[in-house]
Amino acid sequence: MKWRYGLALAGAVIILPLAALAAGNTERAAILADYAAKARAADPGFAGFSAQRGAALFRGSFTGGDARTPSCVSCHTADPRQPGRNAKTGRPIDPVAVSVDPRRYTDATQVDKHFTRDCKSVLGRDCTWPERGDYITFMMGQ
Template sequence: MKTVIPLAALAAVSFAHPAPAEGPRDAILAAYAAAAAAESPSFAGFSAERGRALYLGPHTGGKPETPACATCHTPDPRARGRHVGTGRGIEPMAVSASPTRFTDAADVEKRFSRDCPAVLGRPCSAAEKGDVITWLAQQ
């Protein structure tokens, strides 16, 4: 069973298990790593390849109009996306194109909490969140 990590718990984990963080994104990843290890003792680190697969999909559990993150965010995470329902523009997901991406823990958790159920039909695990961020940080 996947667990949802409340934002307060995520913040508490990041302070309880400080990592040699170079910035806010590293602190967010460290918090997700600690949460992933708590969810699964076999957690061995994040995978950019799993993150890529999660981002590109397709997935069948969520809304039919959003079978992948790439549906709104485009297959090239360096490009601007467009929300499939509203048509609103979305800044690129790749850190190389949007350097402040994944630097605000509250915003990161808010987006995953909203988007994972739409794409996957369930909340993302901490490992899945870390995998996606890891891949997008390399793009």
């Protein structure tokens, strides 16, 4: 069993840098680096992004925003690999998982605009830098 673990680990070490060269990953990494720098500036104790926290933000139910959208999944659906539907306008939304669309989270202006708008709709406030990074980190594994 042990060698399998070693093999998987070696695989991850080799595959991750290769995957980083895939389309869109340079731009996404730059956005994440920017958010990390801002998170660290706001809180010197900032210890990195978490996919788990990102999942909790994505799936969580909140009050304070628009009653039609208590959650990110209200529009993006519980499975980010599936198409969503805008709970306000009824318009379809393309899947937001990076595995389905490698161009997701690569245009900083678009990403910033949607975080501000969508977080206000769900939480009644903008998302923090750690929340933004957590969310993108979660979507990179989806």
